[in-house]
Amino acid sequence: MMKIAVLGEIHQDGWRVFENNKLESFELINFEESNLKSELREVDAILLRTAKLSNDVISYCKKLKIVSRHGVGYDNVDIDYLNENNIALGITSTSNAVSVAEHVLTSFLYLSKNIHLSDKLTREGRFNDKSSLPNFFELYQKNIVIFGFGRIGRAVAKRCLGFEANVYVYDPFVSKNDVEENNCKVIDKTSGLQIADYISIHLPLNNNTKNFINEQELSMMKETAIVVNTARGGIINETSLVNALQNKTILGAGLDVFEKEPPDENHPLFNLDNVILSPHNAALTIECRKRMAIESAENIAFFLLNNKKLNLNNIVNREKLGI
Numbered sequence: 001m002m003k004i005a006v007l008g009e010i011h012q013d014g015w016r017v018f019e020n021n022k023l024e025s026f027e028l029i030n031f032e033e034s035n036l037k038s039e040l041r042e043v044d045a046i047l048l049r050t051a052k053l054s055n056d057v058i059s060y061c062k063k064l065k066i067v068s069r070h071g072v073g074y075d076n077v078d079i080d081y082l083n084e085n086n087i088a089l090g091i092t093s094t095s096n097a098v099s100v101a102e103h104v105l106t107s108f109l110y111l112s113k114n115i116h117l118s119d120k121l122t123r124e125g126r127f128n129d130k131s132s133l134p135n136f137f138e139l140y141q142k143n144i145v146i147f148g149f150g151r152i153g154r155a156v157a158k159r160c161l162g163f164e165a166n167v168y169v170y171d172p173f174v175s176k177n178d179v180e181e182n183n184c185k186v187i188d189k190t191s192g193l194q195i196a197d198y199i200s201i202h203l204p205l206n207n208n209t210k211n212f213i214n215e216q217e218l219s220m221m222k223e224t225a226i227v228v229n230t231a232r233g234g235i236i237n238e239t240s241l242v243n244a245l246q247n248k249t250i251l252g253a254g255l256d257v258f259e260k261e262p263p264d265e266n267h268p269l270f271n272l273d274n275v276i277l278s279p280h281n282a283a284l285t286i287e288c289r290k291r292m293a294i295e296s297a298e299n300i301a302f303f304l305l306n307n308k309k310l311n312l313n314n315i316v317n318r319e320k321l322g323i
Contacts, residue, residue, distance in 0.1 A: 002304050005040055007031065008049030010070060014293025021301040033057055040064075045300040048077060050261075050280075055081045066090060068299040070292050071283065072152075073232055075205050079317060088323075089316045090299030093151060095291035096283035100230050101155035103282035104200050107228045107254030110276050112137045137197075137224070139163040145192040146184070147212070148202030148231065149174045156200050157184050168192055193220040198228070205232035215240040221250050228254035230282045233261060242268045245275055256282040 004018060004025040018025040028039055031051040037060045040046065044063050046053065049070045055078050058064065067077055068090035082089050110116070113136045121129060144160045146153045149171040157167045161183055168187040169179045176186045193199075193213075199221075203209045213227070213236045221227070227250065229236050238259050244250050252274040258267075261280060269275055283292070295314070302310035312318050 002044040003042060004045045004047060004300055005043045006047040007036075007051045007053070008070070010047065010049070010296070011290045011293035013290050014047070014297040017294055017297035017301055021305060023301055023304070044304060047296050047300060050076060053077045058082070058085070058087070066300055066303045068296045068303075070296045072096060072150075073204065074316065075232060083317050083320045086321060088303055088318075088321055090296065090303065090314050091316055092292045092295040092299075093311070093314050095295050096288050097151040097155040099285040099288035100152045100282045101159055102285075103256065103278070104156050104228050104230055104254075105159050107276055108139060108198050108200075108226060111226050111252040111254060111274070112139065139165050139198070141166065142197035143168060143195045144198045144200065145170065145187065145196040146200050146202065147171070147189075147192070148204075149179060149182075149184075150202060152230075153200070153202040154182055156202070157182055160198075165198075168195070189217075190220065193217050194222075196221060196225055196227075198226050201227070201229045201231045201235055203231050203235055205234050209235050211235075211237045213237065213241075215243070218244040218249055223248065223251065225250045226252045226254070230254075230256040233258040238269070242272070245269075245272050248274075252276075254278075256280055 001024045004023055006025060006027045008029065015025065033054065033056065036057045040057065040061050042063055043061060045066045045068065046064065047068050047070060053067065053076060058081060064087055066088040067082065070092065072091050072093060074089060074091060077089065079089055114134055117133055121133065139160070140163060142165050144165045145168045146157055147170050149169045153169070157169070160167050167184040169184045170187055170189050170192050179186050203212060215237070218240055227236065241253060245253060254276045256278045257280050269277060299314050301307070312323065315323065
C-alpha cells in the first residue's frame with residue numbers, strides 16, 4: 001500500500017480523502033531533520049504545511065513521487081531539486097483566494113477607519129472627544145493597486161470594485177485584455193506606486209521579487225498610502241518599511257507575512273501603531289482550512305492513483321514532468 005506523510009495538522013476532511021482512496025497516511029509534528037529522514041524514507045507522497053523540507057531530507061525519500069503544499073506558495077521546498085528528481089509539486093490553487101482577499105479588505109478598512117482608536121476612546125468614556133481622533137478615510141473612488149493578478153489578486157480586485165474603487169493591476173505575465181475583462185486597468189510598477197492609495201501584494205517570492213518594495217519604492221508613495229502584504233515576507237524590505245512607517249512617509253501597513261517567521265520578539269514593527277500584524281494566518285478561516293486539506297490530499301491521491309480528476313493546474317512542474 002502506498003504511504004503518505006502529513007507534515008503538520010490538517011482538517012479531518014483531508015484525512016478522509018486518503019481513507020476513501022485506501023491510502024495509508026500518518027502525521028508528523030517533529031520536524032527535526034534527523035526525524036524526517038527516518039520517518040520519510042519509505043513514503044510515496046508528502047503533504048506539506050509550513051515546515052521546511054530540505055533537499056537533504058528529500059534525498060532520503062527514495063520512493064517519493066509528489067509533494068503537495070497545503071497552500072499556494074512553495075518557498076519551503078526546492079522546486080529545482082524536485083524537477084531534477086522527477087518529483088511532482090502540487091499546490092492548492094483554488095482554495096484560499098476568498099479568505100486571503102477578505103483579510104486584505106479587513107486590513108484596508110482597519111487602517112483606514114482607525115477602528116481600534118474609536119473603540120478605545122468610547123470604552124474610556126471619552127465619547128465627546130471624537131474630534132481628537134486622526135482622520136479616517138473611505139475606499140470609495142480611491143486608487144487600489146494590485147501587484148500580482150492570480151486567483152487571490154483577482155478576488156481582491158472583485159471586492160474592491162464592490163467598494164466602487166479604481167483598481168489597477170501590475171502583472172507582466174497577465175495580458176492587458178485579461179485585466180480589462182476583470183474591470184481593472186493595467187499599470188506599470190512606478191506609476192502604480194505613485195498613484196496608489198492602497199497596495200495589495202500577491203507575488204511569489206523569488207530572485208526577481210525579493211525587496212520588490214524597498215526604500216526607493218516607498219519614497220514614491222503618497223503619505224496617505226496603505227500597503228498590505230499577504231504574499232511572502234521579503235517582498236517588502238522590512239527595514240525600509242519600518243523607517244517609512246516611523247517617518248510617516250506612508251500612512252500604514254498590514255503584514256501577514258515576515259522575512260523571518262516567526263519574527264524576533266523585539267521586532268521594531270511591534271512598537272508601531274500604524275501597522276496591523278497577523279501570524280501568517282490570512283488563509284486560515286475554518287472554510288479555507290477545510291478546502292486546503294481536501295485539495296492538497298486530492299492532489300496526492302489523484303496523482304498516485306492516476307485519477308483523471310487530478311487538476312493539472314495544481315501541479316506546478318507538470319511541464320517538466322511531461323504530464
